[in-house]
Amino acid sequence: MTDHAPPPLDPARNALFLDFDGTFVDFAPEPDAIVVRPGGRELLKTVARRLGGALALVTGRRIENLDGHLGAVGLPTAGLHGQQSRMAAGEAIELRPTSPQMEEARRRIADAIRPGDPIAVEDKGGALVLHYRRAPGEAPRARAIGARAVAGLADLHAQSGHDIVEVRQRGIGKAEAVRRFSEQPPFAGRIPVFVGDDTTDEDGFRAAAELGGFGVKIGPGETAARYRLADVSALHAWLAASACG
Numbered sequence: 001m002t003d004h005a006p007p008p009l010d011p012a013r014n015a016l017f018l019d020f021d022g023t024f025v026d027f028a029p030e031p032d033a034i035v036v037r038p039g040g041r042e043l044l045k046t047v048a049r050r051l052g053g054a055l056a057l058v059t060g061r062r063i064e065n066l067d068g069h070l071g072a073v074g075l076p077t078a079g080l081h082g083q084q085s086r087m088a089a090g091e092a093i094e095l096r097p098t099s100p101q102m103e104e105a106r107r108r109i110a111d112a113i114r115p116g117d118p119i120a121v122e123d124k125g126g127a128l129v130l131h132y133r134r135a136p137g138e139a140p141r142a143r144a145i146g147a148r149a150v151a152g153l154a155d156l157h158a159q160s161g162h163d164i165v166e167v168r169q170r171g172i173g174k175a176e177a178v179r180r181f182s183e184q185p186p187f188a189g190r191i192p193v194f195v196g197d198d199t200t201d202e203d204g205f206r207a208a209a210e211l212g213g214f215g216v217k218i219g220p221g222e223t224a225a226r227y228r229l230a231d232v233s234a235l236h237a238w239l240a241a242s243a244c245g
């Protein structure tokens with residue numbers, strides 16, 4: 001891994017896998033308070049066209065939630081870190097089944113976090129997120145609650161991210177999402193580039209490298225990505241350069 005900026009995308013050869021929060025949009029105090037930058041939706045559509053359609057969003061959000069923020073962009077998307085997927089706007093969303101153990105984790109979290117708690121709970125159905133962006137001092141408690149929520153539940157694990165602890169299902173991740181898309185047109189035969197900022201994106205970086213491509217990490221921190229961009233603004237500038245080149 002270096003701190004070098006990535007080369008511009010090669011429209012004839014690359015496929016792009018793009019994370020959302022902290023990568024394409026800046027963080028906000030709450031999940032639905034994020035703002036898509038002016039021109040952001042058009043930029044996505046332009047880059048997707050340049051790549052012959054080989055641009056997928058790979059996010060921890062539900063696809064329905066992402067659609068609410070991106071409107072009619074309608075790109076191929078993996079949601080819930082790969083538990084959901086869809087190739088194009090309007091197509092049915094495929095959902096891999098959620099372990100029944102998620103219900104027990106939900107009960108444990110509800111026992112630990114009561115209304116008014118500084119830690120907020122985001123229930124995404126297939127995953128549960130403990131948010132402490134508004135109360136950074138609660139990070140250790142959020143990690144402890146996450147660990148207790150999955151204790152003894154073999155199908156689940158708790159993973160820390162940017163001001164969150166997420167209770168997720170094992171065997172589902174961004175690497176699988178990259179591999180699945182890469183088997184199908186228009187992604188098949190293209191060199192994958194995965195761009196992301198958080199712990200769950202590390203799987204995506206590794207999968208892209210295994211398939212002959214590379215990762216681009218947004219922001220600081222140890223990473224398996226080969227390249228780095230400083231922040232969301234730098235990502236938008238790189239996408240714009242790739243779209244025009």
Ligand SMILES: O=P(O)(O)OC[C@H]1O[C@H](O[C@H]2O[C@H](CO)[C@@H](O)[C@H](O)[C@H]2O)[C@H](O)[C@@H](O)[C@@H]1O
Pocket residue numbers: 019020021022023026027028029030031032034058059060061122124129131133161162163164166198200
């Ligand atoms: O895979 P991503 O698209 O990066 O999604 C990861 C998580 O993103 C969201 O949380 C993050 O963004 C919030 C809004 O800016 C912020 O408040 C939070 O601190 C961040 O961690 C989303 O709410 C989660 O469900 C996603 O898993």
